[in-house]
Amino acid sequence: MKLILHSAWRASAPYRVRIGLNLKGLAYDYAPLDLAGNQHHQPAYAALNPQRLTPTLEVDGRILTQSLAILEWLDETVPQPALLPADPFDRATVRAMAEIVACDIHPVNNLRILRALAGLGVEEDGRNAWARRWIHDGFAALEPMIARHGRGYAFGEAPTLADCCLVPQVYNAARFQVDLAPFPALRAAVARALEHPAIQAAHPNLQPDAVHA
Numbered sequence: 156m157k158l159i160l161h162s163a164w165r166a167s168a169p170y171r172v173r174i175g176l177n178l179k180g181l182a183y184d185y186a187p188l189d190l191a192g193n194q195h196h197q198p199a200y201a202a203l204n205p206q207r208l209t210p211t212l213e214v215d216g217r218i219l220t221q222s223l224a225i226l227e228w229l230d231e232t233v234p235q236p237a238l239l240p241a242d243p244f245d246r247a248t249v250r251a252m253a254e255i256v257a258c259d260i261h262p263v264n265n266l267r268i269l270r271a272l273a274g275l276g277v278e279e280d281g282r283n284a285w286a287r288r289w290i291h292d293g294f295a296a297l298e299p300m301i302a303r304h305g306r307g308y309a310f311g312e313a314p315t316l317a318d319c320c321l322v323p324q325v326y327n328a329a330r331f332q333v334d335l336a337p338f339p340a341l342r343a344a345v346a347r348a349l350e351h352p353a354i355q356a357a358h359p360n361l362q363p364d365a366v367h368a
Contacts, residue, residue: 158183159213161203163190164366165330165359167261168222169210170323173362175226177353178314179233183212187364190266223257226316238316249310252300252317256324260293264327286331290324294338297321302340309344318348326359 160176160183162169176183188194188209195207204211204220212219219225230238239246262268264286272282297309304310309317325345328335335342348354359365 156181157213157215159186160184161186161188161200161209161211161213162362162364163188163195163209164362164364165326166190166209167265167323167327168208168257170326170357170359171222171257171319172210172212172225173357174314174319174322174354175229175238175316177356178236178238178319178351179229180353181229181233185363187362189364223253223316223320226319230316236313238314238319240311240315245304245310248300248304249315249317252297252309253320255293255296256320259296260290260324261327263289264331283331287333290328290331290333293324294328294333294335294341298338298341301344305340305344307344307347309341309348314348314351314354318344318354321345322348322354322357 158176158181160169160172162173162185164187188200190209194200195204195209200211201207203213203218206220208220210220210222210225212225219228226238239249269282269286272285273279277285301309306312308314309321321341322345325335325341355361360367
């Protein structure tokens with residue numbers, strides 16, 4: 156199976172997929188995209204992903220988009236180690252945790268939204284406050300769920316879809332200087348996840364297109 160991941164080093168959504176691919180032990184080619192330089196709007200990439208967002212995963216020439224859809228495809232085609240629990244209620248809980256990040260936090264803070272806010276005249280301090288507000292609200296919803304269901308990781312004793320989403324969002328939160336002190340269970344789960352070699356290898360700073368200040 157030939158896999159090509161179109162990724163941007165510090166973007167949250169492809170970071171999720173890198174974690175999933177690594178957890179599954181799958182090798183893939185890395186095709187970098189310069190989001191700051193608008194490379195994702197070039198015709199060649201738009202032909203792959205008409206939404207012009209990252210990630211895109213090519214699988215033997217077939218195209219997959221949207222990080223959660225890609226992660227669930229991975230779980231269906233490479234069942235072990237599982238990213239979703241066997242019990243239907245547990246699966247729904249893990250999906251809910253992932254969707255708090257992928258549907259409620261991230262979409263209102265990604266690059267195109269921040270650029271739109273800038274276009275409306277919102278200064279950088281205001282844009283950062285906007286991002287912090289929505290990240291904080293999402294983390295406040297996740298904290299009791301992790302406290303209840305976590306057994307080292309965000310849910311249970313092994314990485315799941317929830318960790319694939321949570322780890323990148325905490326990385327992103329650091330960029331906006333979000334105070335994580337109110338979220339001890341969340342912080343502990345992420346610290347544990349970051350000890351996993353597969354998750355470590357997905358870190359933005361280790362990607363071939365990483366930009367180091």
